[in-house]
Amino acid sequence: MSEQEVRNYFRDLYELGADSSATLDEKIERAIAVGRDRLDVDYGVLSFTGDGEYEVVGSTIESGDYSAGSVHDLDTTWCRHVVDDEELLMIADAGSSAYADDIAREVTGLQCYIGAPITVDGEIYGTLCFSGEQPRDRSFDGDEQRFVELLTRWIGHEIERERHYRALDAQNERLDEFAGVLAHDLRNPLTSAYGYTELASETVSEPESEYLETALDSLDRMDEMITETLSLAREGIDVGERESVRLSEVARSAWNTIDPDTATLEIVDDRSIRADASRLRHLFENLFRNVDEHCGPGTRVTVEGTDDGFAVEDTGPGLPADVADSLFGGEYGDGRRGLGLLIIERVVSGHGWTGQARVTDAGTRFVFSGVGTVTETPATASRPE
Known part of the structure; x- marks a missing residue:
């Protein structure tokens, strides 16, 4: 691989990470398309294998088998080796390799393959692979291997970040709901106490009326503290749009x-x-x-x-x-x-x-x-x- 080709590989990785406005689905779509084009193979596929099956999350295949959303038997794919061994697999020509009789060659028809595991929160999420229906005329070299490994690492980071953001959003929603319910449940008896205390203060003389005024001041302060506590719960929620x-x-x-x-x-x-x-x-x-x-x-x-x-x-x-x-x-x-x-x-x-x-x-x-x-x-x- 020429020095210019190597620079192009890592320029692609930089450009993928630089666009903070893209959604996770858009980033995945671009990543697998870039990988397919740079490796000059037919297909790029991102899979989820956490449930023991081969679920296609993103794919350059627009329809039919192995298009996004399709589910397959993991045990008939090349990716099962990646999941089992938890490491990258490279096959330039399946027919002349140790995998010549592998069931994946028969079921998928793919004759060249390079894939690596996607790790999210320390566990195997799935795989990112690139493949073709014809054998490759040369082996995958070290730069191509590093490119795929970095690409899988980057996708894993993006999936992990998206997962954490969703968990944080759900936690914030629960916290906001809890704070609102708590404030409502506290204010109901507080309102009653304030009303009866105010009514009583109008029917008594000194020094009892002064005592009740002090109680009313304390009730006012309690209401302020409920408002402040509600604000305290909500203010810590991560700020999104600014x-x-x-x-x-x-x-x-x-x-x-x-x-x-x-x-x-x-x-x-x-x-x-x-x-x-x-x-x-x-x-x-x-x-x-x-x-x-x-x-x-x-x-x-x-x-x-x-x-x-x-x-x-x-x-x-x-x-x-x-x-x-x-x-x-x-x-x-x-x-x-x-x-x-x-x-x-x-x-x-x-x-x-x-x-x-x-x-x-x-x-x-x-x-x-x-x-x-x-x-x-x-x-x-x-x-x-």
């Missing part, structure tokens, strides 16, 4: 919702990032809620674009050091994290970002990195609010 959002727009929207009395907001180096706008707003809301609850008058909050993400900094008293150190995968100490900080962590992990909390004498700075493509705008800052 959109371009402006830091300033999402941050100001969250700021107006929380409306801290003792602080001002400033946007520095505004830009657009790729994110789920709703979850990003929840991240900002929980950061700003901490400011509202724990920072005194004159606090300044800055949202700043960075090279690979953004940062949120305040001039408040700062998080306790053990709490800051426990965030974003750090070791959890004696400090107690509230639901707001947990939600922030879940938003970050759901996006696949990294986060860091830095505490100094000047306040607390949250830094979020790995955000993706960031586009800066000519304006460097916007007015405080």
Whole structure:
């Protein structure tokens, strides 16, 4: 095989892996077509053999035997050797090989064959094979063997990734459903308790009415905690489709919702990032809620674009050091994290970002990195609010 042919083989592999928009079925179809063409044989077939049969998952054969969706007796195929031995098999001319009397030659009519096992999650999933009805005029060489092995390895990785994504989606759906049911079942008795407590508070005098007002405040807080817990369960779900959002727009929207009395907001180096706008707003809301609850008058909050993400900094008293150190995968100490900080962590992990909390004498700075493509705008800052 010439040096140019070798380069073509591995260029094909690179191009197969570079297209992240293709579906698994499209990737398989391209892979077997590329393999067939590069090896200059008649057919390419991807099979699933996990159930003891030979089920054709993808094939260059468009109809009839061994087309996609057909099922055959594994024991009559060349691929049974690959499955049994868990290694690649090469036959350039079946009639003049040790496999001259093999049942696969009689049943399939294939006279040349190269196939390798597909491994998914450590187990044999099936095979990828390329074959022809005529003997090959030369043996399969080392470069062709490596090409098939790499192709099977790549397909196995793609199948494994797709399987994991589907399992994750199913788990996320169950988690979301559970959180919704739990919130509903908790809110029903909570609503009744709130209603009767409010009614009782209107019919009694001091000091009983004051006690009941305290109970109502506690019920309000319980309702907030249910909402936060539901958000916590949902925010950690892996983010799929993202959109371009402006830091300033999402941050100001969250700021107006929380409306801290003792602080001002400033946007520095505004830009657009790729994110789920709703979850990003929840991240900002929980950061700003901490400011509202724990920072005194004159606090300044800055949202700043960075090279690979953004940062949120305040001039408040700062998080306790053990709490800051426990965030974003750090070791959890004696400090107690509230639901707001947990939600922030879940938003970050759901996006696949990294986060860091830095505490100094000047306040607390949250830094979020790995955000993706960031586009800066000519304006460097916007007015405080």
